[in-house]
Amino acid sequence: MALISKSILSKRGLDKLKHKANELLSRTIDQHVTLAVTGLSRSGKTAFITSLVNQLINEGNGIKLSFFDPVHNGGFIAAKRVPQKHYHVPRFDYDSAISALTSEPATWPEPTHGISELRLAIRYQPKNSILKYATDMATLTLDITDYPGEWLLDLPMLKQTYQEWSQQTHALMTSTPRAEHSKNFLIKLAQLDPFACASEELLAELAQEYTTLLHTFRHELGLSVIQPGRFILPGDLAGAPILEFFPFPGLDSLDGNDYQNAPDNSFIGMLRSRYLEYKEQVVRKFYREHFLRFDRQIVLADCLKPLNKGNESFADLELAMSMILESYHYGKSGIFSRLFSPKIDKLLFGATKADHVTPEQHAPMVALLNQLIHQNKHHLNYEAVEVKTLAIASVKATNSGVSKHKGKDIPVIQGQTIGHSNSTEPSGIFGQKITVFPGAVPSQLPNDDYWQSNNFNFIEFAPLSGLNKHQCLPHVRMDQVLQFLLADKMI
Known part of the structure; x- marks a missing residue:
């Protein structure tokens, strides 16, 4: 009897030891990511964060994220919103944003005007990492921080009298x-x-x-x-x-x-x-209190509206990007390293509103954004920061197809207009459903000839009608965004 009791106690001790070892292993393996989302005004930050959260919490109820390996390989289990860590930072208002996108008529959510946060807990089944020996189900905590790109433009002031x-x-x-x-x-x-x-x-x-x-x-x-x-x-x-x-x-x-x-x-x-x-x-103070915590960063850029506005607007975008990226040298020689020693290891540039042009124009969009960031991107790669550029639409607002014009097939998009980019109409006033070819996006930085002959006609579109907050929102390449930013943490 004593031998049996001793055996039971020994087994309990081993189980307890194993449980503690599993807890220690889970804590030591990186299971937390802080993702910073920024972009200049009207680049689509609010729509991007809303879509990213929506895709994760509704995966399994709608469109599959086919280029996101944890979903493609069957390792993704579920995601849900959980209370954020920093109580003094405003919460990103996901509920209001998703309600705007799924209302009738659908509207774009109100833009954010300062810093905000949202936390997700993402459960998955480890497939390849050492974590699979410790547990059948792991949790990745994702903290999303939204802050205005205009604040980022202030960073060069630190070096100026x-x-x-x-x-x-x-x-x-x-x-x-x-x-x-x-x-x-x-x-x-x-x-x-x-x-x-x-x-x-x-x-x-x-x-x-x-x-x-x-x-x-x-x-x-x-x-x-x-x-x-x-x-x-x-x-x-x-x-x-x-x-x-x-x-x-x-x-x-x-x-x-x-x-x-x-x-x-x-x-x-x-x-x-x-x-x-x-x-x-x-x-x-902003960079010490917030930027220091960021693991990964996405910078959203709307290149289409400056193209539509003309040479001076586009040249100013080019200057803004160079000012931002001049300070984005995360390596040993960069201002961030000297001041704040940040730990960002992945940087994604998103050319937004890809659905506002026809699909064959997505490659030129990426090429154009790469041209805008070329010199600084080379430096970032050299400093061991992984960099990627994608043409994306966080919430797809148009449908693409082919139309006949003078006997030829012409790629077109169709959607509900809000008004042209130079419209003085409030954003809630809707135009009509139109079918249009907006024009070609230059794959190189535009020269004088381009501006003299350009007939690019970028049009603002309203969200598609009939969207459901309990289903994945239609998108362009949000699965590739998730793949770049999160997949390596969920293996």
């Missing part, structure tokens, strides 16, 4: 197409004595005028280089004095000693102080 930033910004404001809109504002600044005692009321008034200019540049002119980014997407900083500064022209003509010794209560002293405070308390 107020004088350098003012000179750079003034050069932009006096160039086409910004010059005409900036004229009155610059005249007001020319009348200020930089060393006079500052009026906070006047500073606030001029800062608001500068902010209005930034909104004009972004939303009326379709430009991408907007600094400081928090001015148009202030979040919880709206109305704070830290957002009440602006570039001051002509600083290079001032005596260096006078400029350096300008009192804090002078116009130039107060502007300089607020600029420095913005860099430290807004820009650097």
Whole structure:
């Protein structure tokens, strides 16, 4: 009897030891990914996150993610939303976004205006990793962080003095197409004595005028280089004095000693102080508190609307991408490594709204985006960051087909219009169902000949009707997105 009891106790001890070993193995193997999603305004961040979550939580109820290996190989079990870790960060409003897409009539979800988070728990069956010896079912925790690309454009400011930033910004404001809109504002600044005692009321008034200019540049002119980014997407900083500064022209003509010794209560002293405070308390703080945690990043870019807007808009997108990517050197020589030592190992560039052109134009879309990021992409690859570019549509809004025109087969797309990209109609006003060939996307950076002969006609489409929140949303290459960003963590 004693031998039997001893055997039972021994077995229990072994089972307990095995359970602890399995727990330790599960904890030591990487089972957590923090995915950062960013892009300039109207690049489709909200739709992207909504679709990504929708595809995972509804897999098995609808369209298969055929290029996502965990699904293709039968290892995917289920995914669900779970409470996020950071209670002080706003939650990404998935429910409102999916309701907008599945309402009648369907509408695009409201864009986000600051940082937000959402957490998923993804259960899968390990197939090839050491984890398969410890458990039949593993859980990958996916934290998704959404933040505006405009905030990313602020990063180069960390390397600039107020004088350098003012000179750079003034050069932009006096160039086409910004010059005409900036004229009155610059005249007001020319009348200020930089060393006079500052009026906070006047500073606030001029800062608001500068902010209005930034909104004009972004939303009326379709430009991408907007600094400081928090001015148009202030979040919880709206109305704070830290957002009440602006570039001051002509600083290079001032005596260096006078400029350096300008009192804090002078116009130039107060502007300089607020600029420095913005860099430290807004820009650097964001990257220390959030960017440091990111494992993987997707940058969404809408190349179609700038093509439609014209040469100046597209050139500004090119400048914005170079500014963003200049700071995306994650290797030993990059600014991020020196300041924050980030751990990002995969970077995906998504050319969005691929469904707004015909399918054979997807390859040129990828080639064009690769051209925009070419030099920096080479550096990122060299620094051992895996980089990929895809043409995607997070939520497919059109159907593609072939139409006859003068006896020839022409590829076309069909969808419900919202209005042309230069329309002044509110986004909720719908046009008619149309069938169209929008034009060819250039596979190289456009030259002058392209802009003179271009007849590209990018059209905004509303979401398809009849979508169901309990089924996978129609998409273009979201399975390839998941494959690149998550599949290696689910083997």
